[in-house]
Amino acid sequence: MKTLGNFLGRLLLLGLGLLLPLLALEIGVRVLNLAPPPEPNPAIWQPHPLMGWWHIPYSGGLFHSQYNEFEAEVRINARGLRDREIGYDNSGGALRILSLADSFGEALQVNLEQTYHKQLEGLLVDSLSRPVEVINGGVGGWGTDQEAIFYVAEGFRYEPEIVLLAFFVRNDTVNNYGPLELASVSGSQQKEFFSLSPQGELIPPAVKEEAKAKAEAKEVEIRDSNSQPLTQPQPSKPDHNPVLLPLADTLWQWSALYRLVVPYLRDMPPVVQKIGPSGLLGGEGVVRAGHPTTPVHFFVYQSPPDEEFEAAWTLTEAIIKRLRDEVESHGSRLAVVIIGAPEQVYPVEGERLLAANPALQKLTLDLELPNRRLGTFLAAEQIPYLDLLPIFRQAASDPATPPLHFRHDGHWTVTGHRLAAEAIHKFLLAELGEQLK
Known part of the structure; x- marks a missing residue:
């Protein structure tokens, strides 16, 4: 009896110690x-x-980072833009610039007036003798393909004089090319894709009805609800149920310590691969556990590009040319802003990228390859462009410069948006000055 009491006492002490x-x-x-x-x-x-x-019209609220890095007020207007209310008509005769972008343009990390769109708008108003409206057409996760479709379906109605296409080099090429995009998200298809004919002609993606018919012919289930993207095939069921997911949901709701630690654990591929399927890291951890250990996007730096990335670049270039032709058919001009990734801007981030992804260490990488490839293409097509990479590198090398990117989120801080706005302002005045007046 005494032995049992000692055991229980030690067990109690151990429990309290934990x-x-x-x-x-x-x-x-x-x-x-x-x-x-x-x-x-x-x-x-x-x-x-x-x-x-x-975007859902009139939606929005307070956005925050899982790493507690930022808090921003986000509102979607009546036409689905993350912008002020703005109509198609331009009765005030303002210079209109339509900004096409992904999450860097959507900019959920900062308030609207702090985005590069609105800071650019203010700079241009100060420089030109006319009102200016920079319209934010950015949507998180979009590729160049969706941005081009948006312009053709909706963006041209705003009658912009300039269309400013932002291109994020890390993932836009992947987003545009079906095989790579689907590989990056474990086959979860959320959109249809452009393709090229054997003659190199651009083939538009199918719309919802065509995609559904094609899926039914292949016996693929299409889910169409408020909680699931259109044209998304039914994913294969996991080999096991994430039994700890209810516990994770409870911990997220009630434990601040859990909410602090788990986002960092989700960023560790070995941890996610081992623990994620159980559900202990939440639903996002379950999803990430099914993704490739080394994200597909990072192979964009492989030199030379492999066959898949070469095909992705060829398709991307065809989409940009089609967008340029559509823009010019409306009497407007297309200009491109190339956005560099943190691993390109900060040497320490490049080192972390290699350390966290052993598969990349076996390859020949060139972190400037995407910028050179795109810049060469744009120059050949006589499309004005601005590469922000050298500008951000120079600013980041100055110890006095506040952070340009959020450390974990990876998007621009207010300072990053300001730097981008100032650079784009100078670029537009230099390249398109006469057209802006």
């Missing part, structure tokens, strides 16, 4: 406000038959 430090950490995280809030970010996207997904 629980008390966790309780102390939980209290500390709460007092110091280190964790993000438990509430999810507002739902602002919905399925769209042409563009895959699109």
Whole structure:
């Protein structure tokens, strides 16, 4: 009996030894406000038959980072733009610039007036003797393909004089090319893709009805609801149920310590591969566990590009040419802004990229290859372009410069948006000055 009592006593001490430090950490995280809030970010996207997904008009709210890096007010206007209310007509005779972009343009990390669109707008108003409207057409996750479709279906109605296409070199090429995009998201298809004919002609993607008919012919289930993207095939069921997912949801709701730690664990591929399928890292962890250990996007730096990336670049160039032709058919001009990734801007981020992805260490990488490839193409097509990479590198090398990117989120800070706006302002005045007056 005495032995059993000793065992239970030691077990109690062990339990207290584990629980008390966790309780102390939980209290500390709460007092110091280190964790993000438990509430999810507002739902602002919905399925769209042409563009895959699109903003929900009048939606929005307060967005925050899972790493507690930022908090921003986001509102979607009546026409589905993350912008002020703006109509198609331009009765005030303003210079209109339509900005096409992905999440760097959507910019959920900063308030609207802090985005490069609105900072650019203010700079141009100060430089020109006319009103200016820079219209934000950015949508998170979009590729050049969806941006081109948006212009043809909707963007031209705003009658912009300039169409400013932002191109993020890390993933836009992948986003445009079906085989690579599907490989990057474990086959979860959320849109239809452009393709090229054997003669090199650009073939537009199917719209919703055509995609559904094609899927039915292949016996693929299409889900069409507020919670699932259109034209998304039914994913294969996992070999096991994430039994700890309910526990993870409860911990996320009630434990600040859990909310602080888990986002960092999700960024560690070995941890996600081992623990993610159980559900302990939440639903996002389950999804990430099914993704490639080395994200497909990073192979864009492989030199020379492999066959798949060469095909992706060829398709991307065809999409940009088609967009240029559409823009010019409306009497407007297309200009391109090339956005560099953090691993290109900061040497330490490039080192972290290699350290975290052993598969890349076996390859010949050239972090400037995408910029050179795109710049050469744009120059040959006589499309004005600005490469922000050298500008951001120079600014980042100055110790006095505040951070240009959020460390974990990877998008621009207010300072990054300001730097981009100033550079684009100078570029537009130099390249298109007469047209702007």
